[in-house]
Amino acid sequence: MTKMIKTIILSLCLAVSSLSLNARAQDERAYTDGPVTDVTYIQVEYGHFEEYIDWLNSTWKPTMEAYKKAGLIIDYKVFRLTPKSPDQPNIILWITFKNGMAASRFRTRPEWAGMNTENFWAVN
Numbered sequence: 001m002t003k004m005i006k007t008i009i010l011s012l013c014l015a016v017s018s019l020s021l022n023a024r025a026q027d028e029r030a031y032t033d034g035p036v037t038d039v040t041y042i043q044v045e046y047g048h049f050e051e052y053i054d055w056l057n058s059t060w061k062p063t064m065e066a067y068k069k070a071g072l073i074i075d076y077k078v079f080r081l082t083p084k085s086p087d088q089p090n091i092i093l094w095i096t097f098k099n100g101m102a103a104s105r106f107r108t109r110p111e112w113a114g115m116n117t118e119n120f121w122a123v124n
Contacts, residue, residue, distance in 0.1 A: 035098060037094060037097070039092060042091040076095045
């Protein structure tokens with residue numbers, strides 16, 4: 001009888017330990033990090049839209065091209081919006097990164113600090 005109890009207890013212990021191993025295997029991520037897109041809505045002040053577009057073409061776009069060539073970003077886009085009211089954005093800047101880590105590293109780079117659109121007739 002004691003041998004049978006020991007066998008049952010041993011079987012239960014093995015069953016419980018196999019459940020915990022299965023739980024650890026489920027903790028592993030079943031996905032991979034994908035691209036992350038940073039979207040910035042810009043409201044250019046009235047009368048400065050053409051100046052802002054000139055700045056985008058002369059400074060921002062060549063900088064984004066250099067970052068893309070260096071592998072810091074995957075892609076970038078500029079969208080022009082037609083706002084329904086004066087307090088809505090009229091431009092979207094869209095920068096796509098390889099993953100979230102690349103986006104956070106990019107945002108902390110000193111070069112990015114100079115790209116602050118708030119200094120250029122815009123309200124974020």
